[in-house]
Amino acid sequence: MSVAEPRRIVLFRHAKADWPPVADHERPLAERGRTDAAVAGRKLADSAIAFDLALCSTSTRTRETWKIAVHEFPQRPKTVYEERIYEASPGELIALLNETPDDAQNVLLVGHNPGVQAVAEILAGSAEGDAGERMSRRGYPAAAFAVLSFTGSWKSLEPGVATLLDYWAPSE
Template identity: 55%
Template sequence: MSDTSRRIIVLRHAKADWPQVADHERPLADRGRHEAPEAGQWLTDSGINPEYVLCSSAVRTRETWKLASHELPKRTRRTVFEDRIYDATAGEIIEVLKETPEEVADLLLVGHNPGVQNLVEVLAGDESLGDELAQLRQGGFPTAGIAVLTFDDPWSAVEPGVARLVSYWVPPRD
């Protein structure tokens, strides 16, 4: 057991457009360009300024992170654009999380559904806040939604049930 509390902040990419391009190359829609900064502002308002970001290499996730990050008070120390997060299962994302440097306390993951929702559900242990977990399970993980999980073990020990879901936010829809 580590004496360092860690956070995994999971951000689903903002609303994407559907132009005639490969899925990996889909950009944000107009709504997504408004949602992403709202997500960044929520992070700032919540006192979250991640030091390490794992972002899918897809265009829509990269654009989401760029727009969200402009709302943060400090620049993130390191952003890694990771091909393995694109179209990944919860188990595949967990394997990527296990490679996080141990000195990192706050990690933000920018990814896609259904992988990010499944990841949150799999990591969230029995001590997670019931309302947030129920809301996520019932309403899904909408675009630009954010889930915040905490745990006290080393990154190499990330596994199902190890974390606690402490916050869940969905951007307002007009």
């Protein structure tokens, strides 16, 4: 693939987690989270983006979100469970995306707030239609995702170079 072809990044926040008396990293999804993860998976499948790579935090809630959502996809992308996503700053998440091999065109990152929302806002130099307004109005609730596009190598991904193409969040 040429670096001149648009790349897509989907920044997917894990679905609603439960609050049992366990370490934060081990918190599972709540029942609503399991439902919302499946709906988000169908929405992502309907987008017809052929993901080459999924980067998923190692936390229980992100792994469960991904397992449920990807079940809706026509084809499962290569998945890398990445410890560095958990509690990552926006800069750390962008640095991680900068490491993506250039043969990957479309990447999905399953992570946590506030990092996922901040990365979407930082990367988006522009937005199509009302996507930016919807993201600003709704915030980034559990199971929300933003679809961004940029042209260039993954190493060239930096603040403001992407266009926010779409934003989706479950109804509350």
